[in-house]
Amino acid sequence: METGQQARRTTVLPWISTVARLGLAAVWLIAGGLKIGDLAASGRAVNAYQIFPYDVAKVIGAAQPFLEIALGLLLLVGLAVRLSAGISAAFLLIFIAGIVSAWSRGLAIDCGCFSSGGELGAGASPVYGWDIARDAGFLVLAGFLLWWPRTRYSMDGVLMGDEQ
Amino acid sequence: MSKATKDRAAQAKRIVAEQKAKERRRVVTLWTSVAVVAVLVIAGLVGWGIFAGQEKDNAGSVTTPPTAVDGGTAFARGEGPVTIDIYEDFMCPICHEFEDAAGPTITQLVDAKKVTVNYHPIAILDRYSTTEYSTRSAAAAAAAAQGGKFYEYHETLFANQPEEGSAGLDNAKLIELGKDVGLTDQAFADAITNKTYTGWATKVTDTASGSGVTGTPTVLVAGKKLDNPSAQALTAAVEAAAA
Numbered sequence: 001m002e003t004g005q006q007a008r009r010t011t012v013l014p015w016i017s018t019v020a021r022l023g024l025a026a027v028w029l030i031a032g033g034l035k036i037g038d039l040a041a042s043g044r045a046v047n048a049y050q051i052f053p054y055d056v057a058k059v060i061g062a063a064q065p066f067l068e069i070a071l072g073l074l075l076l077v078g079l080a081v082r083l084s085a086g087i088s089a090a091f092l093l094i095f096i097a098g099i100v101s102a103w104s105r106g107l108a109i110d111c112g113c114f115s116s117g118g119e120l121g122a123g124a125s126p127v128y129g130w131d132i133a134r135d136a137g138f139l140v141l142a143g144f145l146l147w148w149p150r151t152r153y154s155m156d157g158v159l160m161g162d163e164q
Numbered sequence: 165m166s167k168a169t170k171d172r173a174a175q176a177k178r179i180v181a182e183q184k185a186k187e188r189r190r191v192v193t194l195w196t197s198v199a200v201v202a203v204l205v206i207a208g209l210v211g212w213g214i215f216a217g218q219e220k221d222n223a224g225s226v227t228t229p230p231t232a233v234d235g236g237t238a239f240a241r242g243e244g245p246v247t248i249d250i251y252e253d254f255m256c257p258i259c260h261e262f263e264d265a266a267g268p269t270i271t272q273l274v275d276a277k278k279v280t281v282n283y284h285p286i287a288i289l290d291r292y293s294t295t296e297y298s299t300r301s302a303a304a305a306a307a308a309a310q311g312g313k314f315y316e317y318h319e320t321l322f323a324n325q326p327e328e329g330s331a332g333l334d335n336a337k338l339i340e341l342g343k344d345v346g347l348t349d350q351a352f353a354d355a356i357t358n359k360t361y362t363g364w365a366t367k368v369t370d371t372a373s374g375s376g377v378t379g380t381p382t383v384l385v386a387g388k389k390l391d392n393p394s395a396q397a398l399t400a401a402v403e404a405a406a407a
Contacts, residue, residue, distance in 0.1 A: 039215040040370070044288060048378040055374075062215030063208040070207035080196035087204070109378070118288060119379025159192045161185070 017081075018151040020141045024088055025075035027138050032068030034114050039065070045112030048119050049102050067091075078154025085145035092139045096132055103128040219370075225363035229306045231314075237368045238282035239305075239314040242274035246405045248281045248398070249384040251377045254301035254321045255289040255328070259381045262393055263322045269395040279402055283318060286369040288380060289328075297332025300356075302365035304338045307355035308347055316345040 035042045043061030047054050071091070074084045099111050108120045111131040120126055145151075150162065228236040238249070248270070252259040273279040285305045287298035301321055308317030320341050326332045333341070339353045355361060372382075383393040385401035 038291060039211070039218065040366070041288070041291065043215070044373050044378065047373055050376075050378070054376075058215070059212055063211040066207040066211030066214075067204055070203050074200055074203060080193065080200040082193075083197045083200050087200075115291070156192070156196060159196065160189050 013148050014150050014152050017145060017148045018153065020144045021075050021078060021081060021085075021151045021154070024085070024138065024141045024145065025072045027141075028068045028072030028075065028088070031114055032065040032072060035065035035112075036069065041118070042112075045110070045115075045118055048107070048109045048112065049098050050105075050107065051098065051101065078151055078156050081145055081151060081154060081156055082149035085142045085149060089139055089142040089146065092135050092142060096135050096139075099128050099131050099135070102126075222363050222366050226367045227360050228364055229310050229361060231309050231312075232306070234282050234284075235371070236364075237371050238284045239309045241281045241283065241315050242277065242279055244273065244277045244279040246279045246386055246402050247384075248273075248279050248402070249284060249382075249387075250281060251284045251286050251372050251380055251382040253286055253289045253298050253380040254305070254318075254325065255287075255292050255298045255332070256380045257325070257328065260322045260325050262381045262383075263319075266393065266395040266398055267319075269399060273399075273402060278406060283314065284368060284372055284377075285318075285365065286372045286377070286380065287365050288369060288373075292328040293326065293330060293332035295332045295334070297326060299362050299365045300332070300335070300359075301338065302368070303359065303361035304342070304356050306361035306364055307352050308342060308345075310355065311342070311347045311349060311352050313342075313345050313347050317342060317347065320345055 035045075039062045040058075041061075042065055043054075043058035046052065046061040046064070047057035049057075051057075052060065068091075071084060071088060075081070075088070095111075095113065102109055102111075103126070108126055110118055110120055110126070111128070112118065113131060113135070149156070151157065156162075229239075232238060233240045234249075252263075270279070270281060274281060283305075285302035287296075287302045289298045290296040292298070305314060305317055305321065308314050324333065324337075324341060335356050338356050342348075342352050342356075381393055383390045383398065385398065386405035388401065388405075390397050390401060
């Protein structure tokens with residue numbers, strides 16, 4: 001027996017989740033798409049955090065745009081949404097940790113979140129607070145999907161027989 | 165059939181259906197999760213593979229200019245005891261400002277035979293032009309060095325620095341600027357047209373990144389990085405290094 005409230009939850013929540021899923025997919029596709037054209041620059045952006053040795057930073061920088069685009073596509077089609085959201089959340093936490101680390105060490109870098117990043121010139125100030133707030137916003141999307149992974153127009157729905 | 169029996173049958177049917185649905189969800193979740201992990205692993209490996217291929221291609225196309233010093237990554241000016249390393253990108257406005265502000269001081273130090281300046285033209289700002297001007301201009305500077313006019317050409321490149329986000333200067337303009345400083349021979353023009361030193365520019369950029377250069381201008385005096393490159397900081401650091 002469903003009460004009216006429960007019925008609303010089961011009708012409305014999948015739609016909210018769908019918006020979150022597509023929003024997060026767009027974030028990854030754009031972030032990856034802006035980096036994939038210059039993998040060397042992407043490696044330099046990772047290197048600018050001065051966390052990894054350059055050779056490791058280069059490998060991370062090369063793999064990252066492809067991972068972001070793959071994750072974006074997986075969310076777009078809605079395959080294993082809970083896991084994809086969980087991996088998204090893990091990536092976002094790593095990115096936030098990286099920005100906090102750069103901030104706390106007084107580095108003046110572009111986070112390289114939606115660009116190839118690198119060190120900022122003299123006179124340009126980093127905007128770490130905004131970068132973190134933005135990533136935290138994306139984390140909310142991922143968190144919502146973790147709690148409520150059932151969405152409309154998803155591969156999961158088709159495979160599980162939810163969508164007719 | 166009695167009503168009670170009917171109810172029981174319906175209930176049993178529902179339980180079986182629920183169990184089947186549950187089993188289906190379990191199987192689907194398992195295999196979609198495996199698919200997601202596989203896709204991500206493959207995507208990461210593809211990225212790595214493509215990048216490794218690009219690096220290999222570039223390594224095969226590096227022509228190091230014979231006059232380059234410091235492992236073939238820089239062009240030297242002056243013959244003083246204190247070494248100054250300047251990493252600059254001809255697309256970088258702050259490099260231009262630094263050149264305007266500290267250039268005369270550097271020239272004095274060179275003339276007084278106090279310093280040797282190693283200019284490393286690196287290309288980290290290709291995204292600020294639509295034609296990879298950073299790489300092309302660094303390669304053109306290498307061609308100028310082969311004609312014995314690195315410093316003059318370096319000055320004229322900064323004086324004619326294109327706007328960020330523009331198409332940069334085209335090759336014809338780079339050749340013309342060379343003529344203005346006396347690079348009139350065909351070898352200079354050919355090196356630009358044939359992209360002789362673009363692979364070298366990429367390699368120099370990679371070497372610089374590997375040694376911790378993450379931005380431009382990066383200025384080192386006797387191997388020590390200046391936090392805020394300026395004429396005063398430079399003079400002070402040179403005096404400290406010479407003492």
